[in-house]
Amino acid sequence: MNRISRYPALWWEFMALSWRRMPGLTLASLASVAGSVLVVAATGLTLRAAVDATVRGAAGTAVAAAAGAALAYALSYVLAGTTLQLTSTTADRLGRLVLKPEVHREIAALEGLEHLERSDFLDRLSLVVTGTSRLAQSPWNALMTLAGVLRLGTTLLLLGTVSPWLLLLLPLAAGLTWADHRGQRLVRATDAASAEGYRLQQHLLELAVQPAGAKEVLTAGSAAELIDRQAQEWDRAIALRAGARARAALWKAGGWSLFSAGFVAALALVAWLTAHGRGSIGDLVLTVTVAGTVKDSLQTLVGATAETAGSSQVIEPYLWLRDYAAGVRARASGSLPAPSELRDGITLTDVVHTYPGTDRPALDGLSVRLPAGSVVAVVGEYGSGKSTLVKLLAKFYRADSGSILVDGTELTDLDTEGWRARSSAAFQDFGRFRTTFADTVGLGDTGALTDRERIAEAVASADAAGIVAGLPDGLDTQLGVELGGVELSEGQWQRAALARASMRRDPLLFVLDEPTASLDAPSEQAIFERYMARARELAARTGAVTVIVSHRFSTVTGADLILVLHQGRLVESGDHHQLTALGGRYAELYGLQATAYALDGPATAAPPRGRPPG
Numbered sequence: 001m002n003r004i005s006r007y008p009a010l011w012w013e014f015m016a017l018s019w020r021r022m023p024g025l026t027l028a029s030l031a032s033v034a035g036s037v038l039v040v041a042a043t044g045l046t047l048r049a050a051v052d053a054t055v056r057g058a059a060g061t062a063v064a065a066a067a068g069a070a071l072a073y074a075l076s077y078v079l080a081g082t083t084l085q086l087t088s089t090t091a092d093r094l095g096r097l098v099l100k101p102e103v104h105r106e107i108a109a110l111e112g113l114e115h116l117e118r119s120d121f122l123d124r125l126s127l128v129v130t131g132t133s134r135l136a137q138s139p140w141n142a143l144m145t146l147a148g149v150l151r152l153g154t155t156l157l158l159l160g161t162v163s164p165w166l167l168l169l170l171p172l173a174a175g176l177t178w179a180d181h182r183g184q185r186l187v188r189a190t191d192a193a194s195a196e197g198y199r200l201q202q203h204l205l206e207l208a209v210q211p212a213g214a215k216e217v218l219t220a221g222s223a224a225e226l227i228d229r230q231a232q233e234w235d236r237a238i239a240l241r242a243g244a245r246a247r248a249a250l251w252k253a254g255g256w257s258l259f260s261a262g263f264v265a266a267l268a269l270v271a272w273l274t275a276h277g278r279g280s281i282g283d284l285v286l287t288v289t290v291a292g293t294v295k296d297s298l299q300t301l302v303g304a305t306a307e308t309a310g311s312s313q314v315i316e317p318y319l320w321l322r323d324y325a326a327g328v329r330a331r332a333s334g335s336l337p338a339p340s341e342l343r344d345g346i347t348l349t350d351v352v353h354t355y356p357g358t359d360r361p362a363l364d365g366l367s368v369r370l371p372a373g374s375v376v377a378v379v380g381e382y383g384s385g386k387s388t389l390v391k392l393l394a395k396f397y398r399a400d401s402g403s404i405l406v407d408g409t410e411l412t413d414l415d416t417e418g419w420r421a422r423s424s425a426a427f428q429d430f431g432r433f434r435t436t437f438a439d440t441v442g443l444g445d446t447g448a449l450t451d452r453e454r455i456a457e458a459v460a461s462a463d464a465a466g467i468v469a470g471l472p473d474g475l476d477t478q479l480g481v482e483l484g485g486v487e488l489s490e491g492q493w494q495r496a497a498l499a500r501a502s503m504r505r506d507p508l509l510f511v512l513d514e515p516t517a518s519l520d521a522p523s524e525q526a527i528f529e530r531y532m533a534r535a536r537e538l539a540a541r542t543g544a545v546t547v548i549v550s551h552r553f554s555t556v557t558g559a560d561l562i563l564v565l566h567q568g569r570l571v572e573s574g575d576h577h578q579l580t581a582l583g584g585r586y587a588e589l590y591g592l593q594a595t596a597y598a599l600d601g602p603a604t605a606a607p608p609r610g611r612p613p614g
């Protein structure tokens, strides 16, 4: 749906925001736009008055008018340069400093995760985030369009006062603008059409000179062939582009020739009128001054109109995101506080969840009770729905149907922030927070961000004390080379994420969704043992349910309850002994992994990763 009727209100909103945040700059920009309209008329009129007064011998008037003309002339030059600069600076600041953070804040405040996994949302978000300056520029474009109309109208009005025939300059200026535009379109179309060939030649060149490809190129002796092909592609692309530019120049020259002929004819007409006493020398001067600006005024107007129309490319996604966010906010969110401790546990009944844009449910009628204080392992093949279960428990998504009860209260009725404040989680696609190591961990519980003791405890839980000891400034080490800090290995980042997930002291839900996928099997085993101990501790303190998702069956044998998922359904559940005795899917997969482990050793015991993290 096109939201064009909402544009004026949006522009007004942006202008008001700009006024509130940057009154000085906004006022200067507005004054500059208004001034750029007025100076056109002022220059022509004062010049005419100065010349006519000179001819009449009215020296005082002539001097005053000449001074006015000089001022208007100077202003027109100043404004020509500053209007665009001022408006774009104002818009750019509004975009970068106000709109962009606001978009981020709005998105971060949205409940759930669904939007961040929807490509239609992400596509629009990236358009908006990279286009906030353009978004903020849109009301200025609209204003410039209006200013362009006024300036052109004034110009034509002035010319009309000399002779209505001078209005014919408008179609000639339109012809020139059209010819110029056509030439530019031709250049853009040719550039686009030859872009593939251009990229190909670049690729061929890189292939021949970059280390990765160069080894194979050298071995195969294909360098000469590649460079030949590159040269051919280059010649083809350049010939096309040069041809298009030559034709564009011809179009432009044609347009200019016609306009110049019209301009000369206009001057001749006014000279003739003046000679026959039907005009003044002032008219002649006014025509010389103003007629030349018809083309500029028209071209500026066309440009501003195109920019205004083009703004829809960022306004449309922006309004879409706002509507989407309003829709999410309007969905009733729970308000009940999370219980202080779990007594019964979490009970899922007939839970079905299908991701937007997919046909098959990721979870299909899941019913199970996760008893308070238990360690629950979720196993199953890739794509069997393990992470989806975890995401539903963490309230990242709402189930399409069925219910999830937390000690008898619907999870959806619980206040989301309150529930999250009582949850801890580490995920396979963990975040790499490029802060100090202390912050990367402390951000797991912002209330304890500066509590060194808590951070050290969390670091120890994740078996990450060795990493900290090896860092140049210990916990205060900045992470991330791009920030002048230290880069961690994949496994070290993962341990940092685990430590972050260990910051909360009294979670009711503790989720470990393949949090050790980047670690080798012995480290994983060691960490799981620690977390099993932590799970027992939490269970005693708050009745917390610990949910562990893992591909490595051997690491979860100590769980109280193992859920075996297959294509979104719960196919088996019980503890390790019950499931092995059952001789079903779990027993089979466990057996296969145990054999692989025995044959290949710990490092290769795990099946390959199905989905890369991130």
Ligand SMILES: Nc1ncnc2c1ncn2[C@@H]1O[C@H](COP(=O)(O)OP(=O)(O)OP(=O)(O)O)[C@@H](O)[C@H]1O
Binding pocket: 117, 118, 355, 356, 358, 362, 380, 381, 382, 383, 384, 385, 386, 387, 388, 389, 610, 611
């Ligand atoms: N954001 C998403 N959008 C669409 N489909 C998704 C999304 N996330 C998961 N799915 C699909 O839902 C099904 C279950 O995925 P889920 O991530 O829960 O499985 P999993 O058992 O955790 O898999 P893995 O072991 O690979 O992590 C899969 O078919 C997957 O492709």
